[in-house]
Amino acid sequence: MNPRLNYTQSSPETLDTMMQLEHYARSRGIDKSLYDLIKIRASQINGCAFCIDMHAKDLQAMGESIDRILLLSVWREVPIYTDKEKAVLELTEYVTRISESGLPDDVYERVRAHVDEKEFMDLIMTINTINCWNRIAISTRMYPGCFL
Structure with missing residues (x-):
């Protein structure tokens, strides 16, 4: 498999726009480990x-345990995530799959038990940002190391 194109070369404006969005999301004060788990x-x-x-490599470089990285897809099944992380991971799943069932009230309430309205919106923007990056990478067939 080869990348379809290198969007950073063919559309530098896309990269500039995404970097502005990324900078905004990163600057909101969300814990760095939680940010990368999202x-x-x-x-x-x-x-x-x-x-x-x-993002797995980013977490490793920050000293995050390999278990918390490898077991992320089964976060409900292991006791290594905090209640706040679990609530935010559930939020991430629902917002990423928003067309399937929206965001149920009980999920919203679980997240709000840990964050105020501002941080809730910061989390939404972080989730939206990675979903946008994913759609660019998948649509252009990017894979680890493809532009090295």
């Missing part, structure tokens, strides 16, 4: 190997 979980759902690889 990115990996959405990327797992979307099937984006490029983004899973990138």
Whole structure:
């Protein structure tokens, strides 16, 4: 498999726009580990190997345990995530699959038990940002190391 195109070369404006969105999401004060857990979980759902690889390596570089990275797709089955992380991972799943059932009230309430309205919106923007990155990477057939 080869990438369809290198969007950073064919459309630098796309990269500039996405980097502005990324900068906004990163600047909101979300814990860095949680930020990358969100990115990996959405990327797992979307099937984006490029983004899973990138954010797993980011977490490893920060010293995150390999168990918390490898077991992320089964976060409900293991006791290694905090209640807040579990609520945010559930939010990530529902927002990533928004067309299937929207965002149920009980999921919203579980997240709001841990965050205020501002942080809730910061989480939504983070989830939206990684979903946008995933759609670019998947549509252009990016994979880990494809542009090295």
